[in-house]
Amino acid sequence: MQKDLEINNMIEIQDLKKGYYGVNVVNIPQLSIKKGESIGLVGNNGAGKTTLFRMMLDLIRPDAGEVLSHEKNVASNEEWKEYTASYLDEGFLIDYLTPEEYFHFIGGLHNKNKAQIDTELENFSDFFNSEILDRGKYIRDLSKGNQTKVGVAACLIQNPQLLMLDEPFANIDPSTQIRLKNLIKDLNKEKQITCLISSHDLNHVTEVCDRILLMEKGKIIKDIATNSNTLQELEEYFSVLS
Amino acid sequence: MTLTFLNHQIKAFWRSKNTGKSIAMRIFMAILIIYLLLNVLVVAFFMDTILEKTFPNQDSIQTFNSFIIYYFLLDLLWRFQLQELPTLAVRPYLHLRLKKNQIINYLSITSLGSTFNITPLLLSMPFLIKVLIPTHGFLVFGAYVLSILGLTLTNHFFSMWIKRKVNLNAIWMLVFLGTLLLFVLLDFQFKLFSISALSAQIFGQLLSIPSISLIFLVLAVLIFLMNFRYLKSNLYLEELSKASVSHKSSTEIPYLGRFGLSGDLAANELKLILRNKRPRSVIMTSILFMFYGLIFYNRPDLSDYPILFCGMFMTGIFIINYGQFMFSWQSAHFDGILVSKVSIREFFKAKFLLFTLFSSITFLLTTPYVYFGWRVLLIHFVMLIWNLGVNTVLVLFFANQNYKRIDLSKGSAFNWEGVGASQWILSLPLLITPFIVYFPFSYMDYPDAGIAFIGITGLLFIISREFWLNLLIKQFQNKRFTIAEGFRNK
Numbered sequence: 001m002q003k004d005l006e007i008n009n010m011i012e013i014q015d016l017k018k019g020y021y022g023v024n025v026v027n028i029p030q031l032s033i034k035k036g037e038s039i040g041l042v043g044n045n046g047a048g049k050t051t052l053f054r055m056m057l058d059l060i061r062p063d064a065g066e067v068l069s070h071e072k073n074v075a076s077n078e079e080w081k082e083y084t085a086s087y088l089d090e091g092f093l094i095d096y097l098t099p100e101e102y103f104h105f106i107g108g109l110h111n112k113n114k115a116q117i118d119t120e121l122e123n124f125s126d127f128f129n130s131e132i133l134d135r136g137k138y139i140r141d142l143s144k145g146n147q148t149k150v151g152v153a154a155c156l157i158q159n160p161q162l163l164m165l166d167e168p169f170a171n172i173d174p175s176t177q178i179r180l181k182n183l184i185k186d187l188n189k190e191k192q193i194t195c196l197i198s199s200h201d202l203n204h205v206t207e208v209c210d211r212i213l214l215m216e217k218g219k220i221i222k223d224i225a226t227n228s229n230t231l232q233e234l235e236e237y238f239s240v241l242s
Numbered sequence: 243m244t245l246t247f248l249n250h251q252i253k254a255f256w257r258s259k260n261t262g263k264s265i266a267m268r269i270f271m272a273i274l275i276i277y278l279l280l281n282v283l284v285v286a287f288f289m290d291t292i293l294e295k296t297f298p299n300q301d302s303i304q305t306f307n308s309f310i311i312y313y314f315l316l317d318l319l320w321r322f323q324l325q326e327l328p329t330l331a332v333r334p335y336l337h338l339r340l341k342k343n344q345i346i347n348y349l350s351i352t353s354l355g356s357t358f359n360i361t362p363l364l365l366s367m368p369f370l371i372k373v374l375i376p377t378h379g380f381l382v383f384g385a386y387v388l389s390i391l392g393l394t395l396t397n398h399f400f401s402m403w404i405k406r407k408v409n410l411n412a413i414w415m416l417v418f419l420g421t422l423l424l425f426v427l428l429d430f431q432f433k434l435f436s437i438s439a440l441s442a443q444i445f446g447q448l449l450s451i452p453s454i455s456l457i458f459l460v461l462a463v464l465i466f467l468m469n470f471r472y473l474k475s476n477l478y479l480e481e482l483s484k485a486s487v488s489h490k491s492s493t494e495i496p497y498l499g500r501f502g503l504s505g506d507l508a509a510n511e512l513k514l515i516l517r518n519k520r521p522r523s524v525i526m527t528s529i530l531f532m533f534y535g536l537i538f539y540n541r542p543d544l545s546d547y548p549i550l551f552c553g554m555f556m557t558g559i560f561i562i563n564y565g566q567f568m569f570s571w572q573s574a575h576f577d578g579i580l581v582s583k584v585s586i587r588e589f590f591k592a593k594f595l596l597f598t599l600f601s602s603i604t605f606l607l608t609t610p611y612v613y614f615g616w617r618v619l620l621i622h623f624v625m626l627i628w629n630l631g632v633n634t635v636l637v638l639f640f641a642n643q644n645y646k647r648i649d650l651s652k653g654s655a656f657n658w659e660g661v662g663a664s665q666w667i668l669s670l671p672l673l674i675t676p677f678i679v680y681f682p683f684s685y686m687d688y689p690d691a692g693i694a695f696i697g698i699t700g701l702l703f704i705i706s707r708e709f710w711l712n713l714l715i716k717q718f719q720n721k722r723f724t725i726a727e728g729f730r731n732k
Contacts, residue, residue, distance in 0.1 A: 054577075057577075057580075057581045058580070058581070059577055059580055059581065059723070059726055060723060060726075060727070061723040078585065081581065081582065081583045082583065084581070086581055088577065089577075090574075091574060091575055091576070091577045091578060091730065092575065092577055092578035092581070093575055093578060094510060094514075094575045094578065095574060095575065096513060096514055096517040096518055096650070097510065097513060098490055098491070098492045100492045101492045101493075101513070104492075105506060105510060106582070108503070108506055109503070109582055109583040109584060110583060136489035136490050136491065137490055138490050138517065141490070
């Protein structure tokens, strides 16, 4: 019984609350994310998406409640780091390293040697579009879109079971957007990786994700299993607001 | 137009993040700057007495003359290292309806507002007024002021020009410093070739022929025009800011690989230091601190206190100078560290490794001080142990209280970003504790026992490091959210 639960639920959130200056930024009574689900998180600016991500990654202390990853509170142990890969913003990159150095470092954390990483990076040659490797630049000298590519690739070489990306489609060119969508879909379908992706692009999320969470003022107000009407439903919601 | 530019410049200064938002910080800054200028003024005011005391059988004006070239060579070295190039300031103006000449004038004029340009006059004026006017009159005085002004401007525009033209890295600086030291040695130690005599001769001419000063003014104008022409033909930002031009390659630091994950982390931090401007200039100042002992040791009645003090500074300069902003250096990717598989223990161990590495290097650099006696070397070594044992823990303890983000790409001179209460509170125990340990022994006339006790305390801290490490980790676990949030505030 215990084991079944472990297999089924990747993330379990209970009574999670965070407020700044008396305003509730995140307020989620209950949310569970099953293993292998791919979840799209949408909502306008200030809806609490990034704050939610940060609490799930133990970067912000919740005012109340907890985030359980594999049934263990992320704030009180570090096991989740073994199987969780995430990229929220450039703050996750060590910007004075070259991309190669950074990949080797991240790979080393997961006990992969340089040769292994180099072979794995060959799979990304399309995704990188020869703009990342051997360019003789530090990460800080790359454009924002290329930094995103570095961040996403660094996530994937960690072979995660849980992948969290905050607005990965922003700043990258259309070709890479399409490649990234396919990449995420494949990872999710073939390797059963649980994906959690936030985006402002409704087309992208509805295409990639099986389940959409719509946030407004810190609350999840809609929890939709994606179907052919989802895009329309979301568009209606956002156009009413504006 | 220039006035509008200046107006913008003033706004840029007061509204910049570096200036510090709190009024307390501004007041403190003002006091510090006034204090530094007062120091200069005090030295300047007593310059005649100082010169007479150090070179008793020489005319003080001649002594003054003999040091002018040295002063300006040193000034040039400092400028190379610290002077900022206000290149990006013109970015918002380039596409507007403004003549290139106006923009270049703006660049040239705004760059003049630097302490480098005030100091020479401030330093020489009181001396000139006190000594030169009574003996040689106003005309010669005017000639001196003009010459010094001319040389200051020459240095100013020359350093602007060369810094834009050539990417002066640390190696160039060391070569320059080495050549300068060689000249000093040749001059005063071996008496083969004397810059001071040359200097005395050139400026001695001013006393009889004041119009020579015009040469220096002409020189300044020539250098200004050279700089002007260079800027005019190269007014492209990507060419002027040299930073990203050279090819960056991946490097490995093999020695650190032996220490496992914490070695990798230390190697990363070493790259952080070498590849970013602000930590790099911290290292440069640390190297300059290696000469600190020369100020105090060169006297016959040398007691233990200055050796303890200098020993702590010289062997621990990295721990003190770099360590005071610990974690802030990594503020830009602190979130990345927290979510990565790096355990906090390894994170802290890497810091200890880095401290040990740098302190050992600085200790080795101070070994020539054995010239002043074996006791000096011994005390330096004891202070190295103290630094590694006690000060590392102290610095990391305060690092846990430090939530201020810093931008690595800015220079460190007069840069207040990241400075907060914790730095000031940190300096107290750092400076006082070794003396508290030593004083009772010295008071009871057992200085050797005092020094031994400092060493033993340091050693005990090193042996019990695991214990302190656990305390630091516990504290870090409590504070990490606050630290991470502070670092996210740009």
